[in-house]
Amino acid sequence: MWRGRVGRNELIMLTRRSLPEASSRFSVSGDFPLVKASMFSAGAGQVVPRCTAGASQVIPETNNSNTPINDFHDEICKANVRGSGIYDLRVTSQGYWGVFAGRAFSANELVFRSQAVNVAATRNSHSMQTDWHKHVNVDLPTRFLNHNCSASLGLRANELGAYDFFALRGIAEGEEFSLDYDTFEYDTVLAMDKCLCSSPVCRGQARGFKYSKEVVLKQYGDYYAEYLRTERHSTQVE
Numbered sequence: 001m002w003r004g005r006v007g008r009n010e011l012i013m014l015t016r017r018s019l020p021e022a023s024s025r026f027s028v029s030g031d032f033p034l035v036k037a038s039m040f041s042a043g044a045g046q047v048v049p050r051c052t053a054g055a056s057q058v059i060p061e062t063n064n065s066n067t068p069i070n071d072f073h074d075e076i077c078k079a080n081v082r083g084s085g086i087y088d089l090r091v092t093s094q095g096y097w098g099v100f101a102g103r104a105f106s107a108n109e110l111v112f113r114s115q116a117v118n119v120a121a122t123r124n125s126h127s128m129q130t131d132w133h134k135h136v137n138v139d140l141p142t143r144f145l146n147h148n149c150s151a152s153l154g155l156r157a158n159e160l161g162a163y164d165f166f167a168l169r170g171i172a173e174g175e176e177f178s179l180d181y182d183t184f185e186y187d188t189v190l191a192m193d194k195c196l197c198s199s200p201v202c203r204g205q206a207r208g209f210k211y212s213k214e215v216v217l218k219q220y221g222d223y224y225a226e227y228l229r230t231e232r233h234s235t236q237v238e
């Protein structure tokens with residue numbers, strides 16, 4: 001998880017242009033600052049209030065991906081009690097985990113940063129591709145960002161082995177943050193059977209940059225993974 005020691009106001013001030021100078025002020029150790037405890041909610045059958053730190057908080061037991069939510073239970077509970085209002089982890093109307101804006105964001109604002117926890121031995125529904133042959137497991141809240149074919153967040157590689165996320169447009173408080181998975185996965189083996197994003201420009205599936213390059217470049221400009229601009233190392237993509 002991101003363990004930046006930057007204060008909320010400092011984070012709000014960061015913009016894409018100021019990021020290189022600002023990055024040196026981030027620390028990767030320290031407390032997790034960014035989940036608002038009071039905003040947790042869950043759909044029917046998903047209530048598992050086991051966080052010792054907050055008995056009234058609810059944690060869905062299962063999600064719609066191939067990773068049991070309980071793998072993250074302690075991490076979520078820990079994050080859950082240290083909010084500063086940037087984001088909330090909540091259950092979406094579709095019944096799975098999502099990340100929601102804890103306040104309003106302006107276009108181009110840095111929303112949050114992610115950190116690689118480790119290199120993924122096998123890619124999974126919570127890993128992110130960062131190079132032609134590299135997938136990393138990432139921290140909260142990034143691992144719970146859902147896909148949208150018209151995403152609200154754009155990404156840039158960072159020095160923490162993962163990505164920084166920027167608002168592609170104004171984002172209202174309470175709106176779900178979303179990423180377009182095709183901006184960082186080249187050829188996903190975990191394509192969703194059916195994309196549930198409901199965007200007017202929904203592609204039906206997120207299969208990877210390989211299949212949607214033209215759309216991604218047109219829609220997201222420079223906000224796609226840097227490695228996708230480099231020559232592919234071999235025909236084999238992990």
Ligand SMILES: C[S@@+](CC[C@H](N)C(=O)[O-])C[C@H]1O[C@@H](n2cnc3c(N)ncnc32)[C@H](O)[C@@H]1O
Pocket residue numbers: 063064065066096097098125126127142143144145146147148190192194195196197
């Ligand atoms: C990084 S996780 C996102 C968090 C996930 N919703 C959860 O509850 O753990 C990625 C997984 O969420 C699901 N997902 C994300 N966006 C989706 C979408 N637009 N339509 C359908 N499933 C989606 C897929 O199962 C995908 O493999």
